[in-house]
Amino acid sequence: MPDQLNRRCRALACALPSDAAFSHWTAAALLGVPSRNCPSIHVVLAPRTVLPQRRELVVHGRALLPEDIDSVDGVRVTSGARLYVDLAEYLTPAELVAVGDAVLRQHLTDADALAERVVAAARRRGVARARDCLGRLDARAQSAPESAVRYWLTSHDLPPPTPQLEISDERGRVVAHADLGYEEWRVLIEYEGRQHGAGEQFDRDVERYSRIAAQGWLVIRFGREQLRRPQVMIQRVRQALLSRGWRPPPRM
Numbered sequence: 137m138p139d140q141l142n143r144r145c146r147a148l149a150c151a152l153p154s155d156a157a158f159s160h161w162t163a164a165a166l167l168g169v170p171s172r173n174c175p176s177i178h179v180v181l182a183p184r185t186v187l188p189q190r191r192e193l194v195v196h197g198r199a200l201l202p203e204d205i206d207s208v209d210g211v212r213v214t215s216g217a218r219l220y221v222d223l224a225e226y227l228t229p230a231e232l233v234a235v236g237d238a239v240l241r242q243h244l245t246d247a248d249a250l251a252e253r254v255v256a257a258a259r260r261r262g263v264a265r266a267r268d269c270l271g272r273l274d275a276r277a278q279s280a281p282e283s284a285v286r287y288w289l290t291s292h293d294l295p296p297p298t299p300q301l302e303i304s305d306e307r308g309r310v311v312a313h314a315d316l317g318y319e320e321w322r323v324l325i326e327y328e329g330r331q332h333g334a335g336e337q338f339d340r341d342v343e344r345y346s347r348i349a350a351q352g353w354l355v356i357r358f359g360r361e362q363l364r365r366p367q368v369m370i371q372r373v374r375q376a377l378l379s380r381g382w383r384p385p386p387r388m
Contacts, residue, residue, distance in 0.1 A: 141165055145211045148177060152188055156181040157205055157212040159196060160226075163219050166208045169238040170280040171223065171231065180214060180222070196222075201256075206244070216244025217253035224269075225262030229291070230366075232269050234283035240275035247273070276300050281327040281363055282315045288366040289316075289325075289373055293384060297325060303348055311347045314355075321380035324348065324355045325373060327363070354380065 145158050145166065158166060161174035176194045181187075183197035204218040214222060216239030224232055239245050245253075250273075254266045272290060276299035277283045290296045301317030301324065302310050316325040328341075348355055356376055362369050 142209055142211060144177065148179075148190070148193070149211065151190070152179060153181055153184075155200065156188075157200060157214050159214045159219070160194075160222050163213040164223070164235065166211060166213050167206070167216065167219065167239075167244060168242065169216070169219065169235055169244070171227070171235055203249075203253075216240075216242070217250045220245075220250060221253055221257045221260065221263070221266055223262075224266035225260070227265075229265060229269055230284040230287040231280075232265060233272050233287040234277075234280035236269060236273040237275065237277040237283040238280070240273055241277065274299050278315070279327065281329070281358075281360075284363060285325060285327055285358060285369060286316055288370055292370045294370065294373060294377065295382070303351060303353060305347075305351060311351070312344050314348070314353075317353075318377065318380075318382075321377050321382050322353045323373070323376045323380055324353050326355060326357045328357050328359050 141162070145162065149156070156179045157163075158178065159180040160178035161171055162178045164171040177192050178194045178196065179188075180196040180198050180200060182199055187195045187197055189195070200214075200218075204215050206213050206215045220232070220236050220239055223235055227235065236250070239250070240247065251270055254263060254270060257263045257266070272287055274286070277286065278300060282299065286297060286299065295318065297316035297318055299316055301314045301319060303312040303314060303317075303324070305311050314324040315327050317323065345355055354376055356372055358369055
């Protein structure tokens with residue numbers, strides 16, 4: 137898909153003004169940032185009286201700063217920081233956190249540059265959401281579902297879990313890495329994609345979880361169905377933490 141999209145964008149770029157850059161979901165796909173699938177091609181360019189019109193194009197007339205431009209195999213795309221700001225208007229907070237985590241993880245921007253770009257976008261739609269999500273971003277997250285789970289937990293008065301938590305045995309040897317975890321209460325959270333139920337991966341997971349359990353950890357596993365019902369995830373993690381001695385802070 138990225139190669140096919142890159143070819144489409146290269147062909148379209150020949151008919152676009154020189155200041156145009158591929159943006160929004162198109163930029164996300166080209167940059168390898170997980171987000172919603174969008175069949176249309178999105179571009180952004182400086183506002184002008186007449187914008188390019190093609191059937192497959194969605195054109196956004198907005199100013200572009202020099203730092204807003206990146207390149208993927210010779211194709212002009214918006215930068216990671218600009219991508220975060222552009223998508224803030226359209227994504228849910230959980231989806232936006234996943235995008236922010238990804239641009240940080242892939243070194244498409246850094247936290248300071250991202251914060252500066254959000255400040256510069258002060259009057260844009262979605263900027264309040266972008267600003268609110270900044271403090272929830274974590275470059276250690278390895279997948280969009282993991283980012284979404286972390287968002288839901290931290291937005292409902294639960295302590296922030298540590299992404300990619302190392303699990304060690306009694307000799308100090310690392311036996312596993314968990315998607316998310318609470319070391320103080322020895323509670324782990326794992327998101328399982330469909331690949332975890334098949335063949336050798338299933339056998340590896342059985343071995344991995346038995347090693348983790350042997351070290352006294354409680355593991356909560358979520359899949360796509362639970363991700364659609366965040367209140368279920370929140371309640372189960374809350375119950376697990378309470379069972380391990382966590383107590384919620386007193387309400388003010």
